[in-house]
Amino acid sequence: MTDSCPDHLSVSQISMLMRCPMQYEWRYIKGVKAPYPVALAQGNAMHRVLQSVNSYFMLKKKWLKEADVADIWRTVWGETQKEVEDWGEESQESVLVSGFDLLRTYLREVADETVPVACEEFFDVKINGESVIGYIDLVEKDSVSDYKVVGRTPSQKDVENHMQLALYCIVKQVKLGQIIALNKKKQEVTVIPAKFNCKEWLGWFGDIIDRYAAMRKAGVFPPCQPDSWMCSEKFCGYYKQCRGASRKKKGVRIQYVQIGGVDPRKAEVEDE
Numbered sequence: 450m451t452d453s454c455p456d457h458l459s460v461s462q463i464s465m466l467m468r469c470p471m472q473y474e475w476r477y478i479k480g481v482k483a484p485y486p487v488a489l490a491q492g493n494a495m496h497r498v499l500q501s502v503n504s505y506f507m508l509k510k511k512w513l514k515e516a517d518v519a520d521i522w523r524t525v526w527g528e529t530q531k532e533v534e535d536w537g538e539e540s541q542e543s544v545l546v547s548g549f550d551l552l553r554t555y556l557r558e559v560a561d562e563t564v565p566v567a568c569e570e571f572f573d574v575k576i577n578g579e580s581v582i583g584y585i586d587l588v589e590k591d592s593v594s595d596y597k598v599v600g601r602t603p604s605q606k607d608v609e610n611h612m613q614l615a616l617y618c619i620v621k622q623v624k625l626g627q628i629i630a631l632n633k634k635k636q637e638v639t640v641i642p643a644k645f646n647c648k649e650w651l652g653w654f655g656d657i658i659d660r661y662a663a664m665r666k667a668g669v670f671p672p673c674q675p676d677s678w679m680c681s682e683k684f685c686g687y688y689k690q691c692r693g694a695s696r697k698k699k700g701v702r703i704q705y706v707q708i709g710g711v712d713p714r715k716a717e718v719e720d721e
């Protein structure tokens with residue numbers, strides 16, 4: 450492992466390793482940063498504002514006014530947008546407007562249903578000796594929630610299998626995890642709850658962490674399936690230097706052993 454390989458795993462790193470180990474290698478082993486996309490910037494900026502909203506409630510026991518949230522959002526987005534390197538079809542103004550509309554919907558429809566006791570709470574736990582770190586967006590007495598700024602609202606099944614939420618439930622020893630989806634396309638905010646069996650999930654995390662820690666130690670990071678949605682110029686910030694560079698690749702040897710006829714290795718049966 451190089452110096453840039455972190456000595457801990459975060460849940461987002463584990464997710465990246467599971468989606469595409471080669472992408473993890475570009476980012477955390479080779480230390481190459483992908484262009485900062487507008488969707489990620491908007492998500493990060495909205496998380497910061499929601500943190501302010503929840504922190505204010507914990508201090509004052511009342512919610513910030515919409516006009517105050519609009520001011521905070523304008524400031525935070527004004528700072529964040531300077532770092533955006535990939536705007537796609539968005540603009541500074543379009544995100545400014547849609548971001549505030551979503552925050553206002555959150556304040557009107559969801560905030561009152563929550564009683565924050567902590568927000569953006571940091572944790573560092575060791576699972577089978579491997580350090581796993583993260584931040585929990587919203588902690589309530591009996592639940593944990595994760596904000597997602599999305600183009601597609603996750604299904605109930607997506608939430609029940611949500612690794613991040615499962616880990617947050619384990620860390621806080623609660624059974625109820627919620628995704629609070631802020632849908633940019635539909636301009637709606639949806640709370641999707643799910644119950645997590647912490648004992649079962651901890652057992653599964655043990656397997657996941659062991660295997661991906663072994664992968665990091667071995668330094669072998671295979672690519673994802675070529676038909677994966679993310680293996681495209683639109684969704685992978687490393688596409689140009691990774692898969693997109695394969696046309697120029699030299700030195701790959703292919704040997705034509707037999708074309709046509711009957712396979713002599715009859716005993717071997719391959720899965721379809």
Ligand code: SF4
Pocket residue numbers: 469471472475672673679680681685686687688691692693
């Ligand atoms: S181009 Fe495909 S294989 Fe390469 S890092 Fe991106 S998703 Fe992974």
